[in-house]
Amino acid sequence: MKLFDVDWGVVLRDLSRWSMMSVPARALMVSTLKLTGYTTAAQFGVHLDEIVASGIPTYDPERKRLILDEPHRDLLKVLRAMSRHSLFDDPTIPALHRYLDEHFSHEEVKCLCGNPSRTAYANVTKHALATRVTSAGWPGDLLDANTDARLLAWAAARGQHATDAGALATLRGLQVLVQSLVALPDAVSLSVWYAALPPREREPFARIVHLGLRTVVLFAAMREQDLEPLLGVWPLAAFALRRPPATAPVAVTPEQQFGAALFMEDMAALLATVVSAPVRLRANDLAVFARTRTEVESRLVPVPTWAEPLFVRPDQLRVDRAGRFLRWYEFVTVESRHGNPHLVSTDAGAAWLARSSHDRLQSLLDPMRTSKSRNPRPMYGEPDATDFFSFTLPYFGEPKGLQLRVAITTLFLALGDDFYSVDTFLDFAARGSNPFLSMSRDALDTMQAEMHIGHDDPRDAFRSLWQNAVLEFLRARLTVFGCATLGVQANGEVCFAITDIGRYLFGATNAFTYGEAGSADMVVQPNFDIVFLGASPSLEAAVARAAERVGVAPGLAFRLTRASVIRAAESGITAEEILSMLTTASSKPVPQNVQREVAGWMASVRRARLRAIEVIDAGDEETAHRVMALLGSKATRLNSTFIELLPTTGSSRAALIKKLKAGGVLLDDETGRVKHAPRGRPRLVHRWDEEE
């Protein structure tokens, strides 16, 4: 039964009878009373008299059964229909889908969608309608129709063609009703609303309700709790329409603050590790191994929990992200070492690391600042680390007249030095300072269709789009580069303020400050600790080659140990080089005991060679003598019975074996013997690889 296939005037008149009944009685009547025919009176139990008293059903002559009279059947139909869809208790898309399934045919749905010439799967069209109906623009379009012509066009677009003055009056009445309902926090009781109307307005009201239901602007559903019939606009849409216009955000005061050029610091931290020693990568995805990741992560600037959502990725991916961008900027490269991929620093990377933190940050900001892009790249393009925008938009080509860079720059630069709530700011951006909403409706419709960004009202769609774009920009370009400082208020709300780095990025200033002033200062302690009194990744990278990292600069960053000095020796560094580096870098004399111990540890290092040799086991001394006499300079005596055969090629070995044989020494060559694997397939026994 379709809700609007009844006489709403009759239904509304009879609704007062429903209001007289208790909730249990209502439930019984809706579930038990038959529309046609008789219903046994006993089925209504203790509520029988109440139900009969309502006047909706009446007794049969025997007073054993109840029957529903013709005039009241529409009421019961409507009540039953409303009880099946508690849309105000469950205002969800699936619930709306079920509602549409019951009350609208596929053709009607297509018509309401406004594109009856297109063929589409029923489910797709229904979803498109549901998405559109639940957006603020659906009732909003009606409210915006400020002329009769627009009203009529609105109705026509929904398959309702007003042909007379009465129909126009109904349209106007629907507009007024929707306006009233939008202002209310909840759906209203239909019976109460109707009862409050003056008698002359009741019939028109019935027509208005009918039209509203037909055009899916109004919904009539029963409240589950008390089975009260309600009338209202879709709740979320009403809420959106009810909101006051967005106002510019006001300054707030944070309790805590956090800000850092995290992106640059992460890159520097990883690069410092790579510069000190190539970092082995996983072969399958070229990511760093967990152990290295954990070690590097321990040196990353910690982000407060409240600030984490506004830094692009959670912590465990920061190292990977830093690695990706180091490769992108060609500060590192992937090389194979000992058969495994390693991250190796390039000269450009070492040079970048040697710069001050300010200069390193500037080198990352300048390409973004001077990039020529006016809008984000199309979504099927490759994101560019040096582009002003960190994100793409779902269009194939930039729409004409769109200037999102100007819009976003203006939006952020309008803020002063103060802190502003992120939520309030984003809401203002979406509704109050949205470059898309200044476009014409037709242009918006076209762009929405091309961008395939949903079926809802294009204004809603582009509010979402712009809000997400601004948030993404804040996360991926401002906070991570120190262009915005985050804060948290006493109520837990996150806020932010643009820094001079941000103003530099936007081109509003030509300079910014970052990093601690003054040169890096380092002290070598008598207990072998190396304390950095300022940050200097290049110096850290140099020290890291001979010391173990134990912390983050500034502060206790390294410790000299025997193991670290031996590691340095392995990479060819001498004690003199280590001490010279420390002496040059340290602002205080390197303690005498440290110098002695480093020299002592280094002096205790010895080198040896591991190599494979071929040995002739002569078995006894006399045989060994004979072998030596035959081989001459081709062999070396190891001891009384063992002789090392000096490296030979295959052919010369054969000659030596032949020579020994000629001299009466039969050599049992066990080195290249063919062994039979299972199934009779021969295989060679390989020798060790020779290592130097």
Place this chain on the structure above:
Amino acid sequence: MSDNPLIVQSDLTVLVDVSAPRYPAARDALARFAELVKSPEHIHTYRISPLSIWNACAAGVPVVTIVDSLTEFARFTVPPHVLVQVSDFASRYGRVRIERDPDSAHGNRLLVFTSDALLAEQLCHGKQLSPLLAERVWPNCFRIAQQDRGRLKQALIKAGYPAEDVAGYTTGDALPLALRSATRQGLPFALRDYQQEAVQAFHASGEERGGSGVIVLPCGAGKTVVAMGTMAAVQAHTLILTTSVSAVRQWIEELLDKTDIPEDSIGEYGTSSKHVRPITVTTYQMLTHRARSDGEFTHLALFDQCNWGLIVYDEVHLLPAPVFQITSSLQARRRLGLTATLVREDGREDDVFALIGPKKADVPWKALEREGWIAKAVCTEVRVTLPENDRMPYAVAEARHKFRLASEHDGKIPVVCNIMALHPGEPALIIGMYVEQLQRLALALNAPLITGSTPQRTRDRLFAEFRAGTLPALVVSKVANFAIDLPDASLAIQVSGMFGSRQEEAQRLGRVLRPKAGANQAYFYSLVTADTVEQDFALKRQLFLCEQGYEYVIRNAHELGAPAGERNII
């Protein structure tokens, strides 16, 4: 260079640049709420922890002062979360208070107040606390049994809410005791100013806010004397717990030397004798001894054998776990902890705070050195080559014998002679672990040898001659570690160490740290055989001494004029 000395790190450690112009003021401010962890030459390390903040709060330091100090003296921006954490730690102190129940007949019930009913609700739902807080008197007040006082404080501190305990103490059996004005040798004796202040800070004139806590003083500063001062203030039976038998004897010697307590009032409770007297001294090991690993601690009942008015925990940072358990039931007795550091290897500082008490006094050794109470010391490690004849035996020796071989060879003897020649006229102690080696040294130096078997009369005579200056040097065995009557020396030469024990190292060094006339300079030499296990153990000593702030120098023996043939390892 910035004037500010503090570098506050994200992990709540604070590095302090001692060369910064504002270091003295920063240090004084920082020490009130952070613990000194190590103090090598240029950069000292402090650690802020909930305990250190609570200790500051217990001493009346407002959190705003702590935050302002950090901000004022920081060289770089203090990580914001550090300030938040400090404020959070401080906010938890004082929210729970333990008081005597005035309605309790025999003082066996206490009242626990919380700052608000919400906290009370939170605490009484805690798993460890709910059984202890069963009786609720008011929305923010509970009644508990006396014997639960310690466990409650432990549980509260684990829950993050340290209790302010003002419930007072039992008096204990009276013991008249006074400090002498002169020692038994006739030397004048009195508490130094900082010792008197420490006693007063602890005792608080007998008020309830005093009577439990920890005194932190560096080696050589006279913690034992502070304990005696406290005993004189409390005037009650005292149980003294310490770390070793030698320390027990040292305590007894000190008590006899500096107080008027008769000898029969002092008892040593140990394996050979179990005398429980008005003043009883024992070891932690004795108390925690048991026949089986799962058996009872047979001697813990010592705590209940007397009506102690004061319990002294020497070297409280080494307090073993079972002693914590029994201490939790002793909360009604005054408790004094003595230590050079509150930092514990096992991380149980919160139990020290809860069960012994907050830090009451803390005097930095640099201040003592500056004021002349302890001498300045230079530590020199002399690397000696293993003689040729000893190299093969060392190489083939089992691991457990290598240390002795490395420590005991005669190559050290000429080095000792050279060192003595560098310091003519300085009274010298030559200390070692192996008697045979010491005998050879004594012969070579023509100096007397004192070991554990030297008769007391002979020892007294030799010590007197040494003090008079007629004996330039004494060779001593490990009696040096505990002999209370060991004379003062300005030169100590350690020819063999004790496997790198840091505490004994500090004690040995303390022997030469007593103030001296003139330059007030002490010299501590340690002979280490190069490229042996002795050198590996010596590294631990080196780190320890450096971190205590002593100057540490390494020399090869030939740089002191040792015989030729030294292998150049550089």
